[in-house]
Amino acid sequence: MKIIADTGKCVGAGQCVLTDPDLFDQSEDDGTVLLLNAEPEGEEAEENARTAVHICPGQALSLA
């Protein structure tokens, strides 16, 4: 699984960070998503990545 983040679409709501702070962070400057780990491993991390994609309000996250 690979997480793809489109910062152009990101609205900085921080929902991904709340879901899994080991996978996601936010830029201090404009709040947009920073991928800490684009390739989550293990059931829990993969489930968190799917949740983050589902709740992202700007639909800036996708999986490949």
Add this chain to the structure above:
Amino acid sequence: MTDVEETTATLPLARKCPFSPPPEYERLREESPISRVSLPSGQTAWALTRLEDIREMLSSPHFSSDRQSPSFPLMVARQIRREDKPFRPSLIAMDPPEHSRARRDVVGEFTVKRMKALQPRIQQIVDEHIDALLAGPKPADLVQALSLPVPSLVICELLGVPYSDHEFFQSCSSRMLSREVTAEERMTAFESLENYLDELVTKKEANATEDDLLGRQILKQRETGEADHGELVGLAFLLLIAGHETTANMISLGTATLLENPDQLAKIKADPGKTLAAIEELLRVFTIAETATSRFATADVEIGGTLIRAGEGVVGLSNAGNHDPAGFENPDTFDIERGARHHVAFGFGVHQCLGQNLARLELQIVFDTLFRRVPGIRIAVPVDELPFKHDSTIYGLHALPVTW
């Protein structure tokens, strides 16, 4: 001659049980999930009641938030246009690309990390108010003692607005959100607050510091050479209003709900790690800012199999969406362990609430501290006598008498 359009309901629909959405939502969702409705403004619009349709509409680029457009669906009588002083749209009334730029300018102030840094100060504010509550007479009104002053102080300190003026702006805010006032009264409240913030921003421009959000925005604008006084006034206006009523009402509604559901409250008391999940469930169950999810179509676009034509208004009934059984199993059950973070209580799409993580943090600190420090707290009147805000654009409680 004009055709009288057939509509299925007139919004806003009334709640029967104060803890549940209007029962009519269920019928609409089952019989006519995308239906024509009448609005108090005299307009007709589409009402959406399914979670997925609401998410799709709010994330589509073909819907506008421009509240000045005659196409924008309004839940109150339309206000008089001001010819002398043009309306300056705030974030919630802008569309991309202007909205994207304006939101990026300020969203760094509301990141999850920035909010966590506020935790000690919010805890101090909550503790001081609970000290005062415990030292005061019983019963006490939790709205005045805790629900309103905590978010109000926090947003004032964050923005750099003097809290000593709180009676003035709280009164403007509640008149603007009331459905019981005339369009003229609403406009007067709007203009008073706008003039106040216009003067405040002017003062700050003369002596801007890094100490507060407005000061930081002024300094940032100077750096980029994009100084825009009107935009700052609009931002201050939006954040001050949005920072008040919403969180205050969720504190009161959440406290009342948890006290009415002692089995659920016991779970939080036993494990404060569950408070955040309880907050998501409370947000879902109440969905207090339902009209924030109104838009109008800028192109012919199909949503959930229905063609919505350019210029037609759409009201995303987010409270109906948050009780859609297709999105939430047994949606009418209050279950703090549901883990339903895909609700749309903060909206969805590019306008999703900027201050949502501040709201979560305030609610978390308030609930954890209140139930720890006042374990014997209970509602001091029969629940059916509580004054719920059936008359406001933002749902909540006018008062919550408690004793302990």
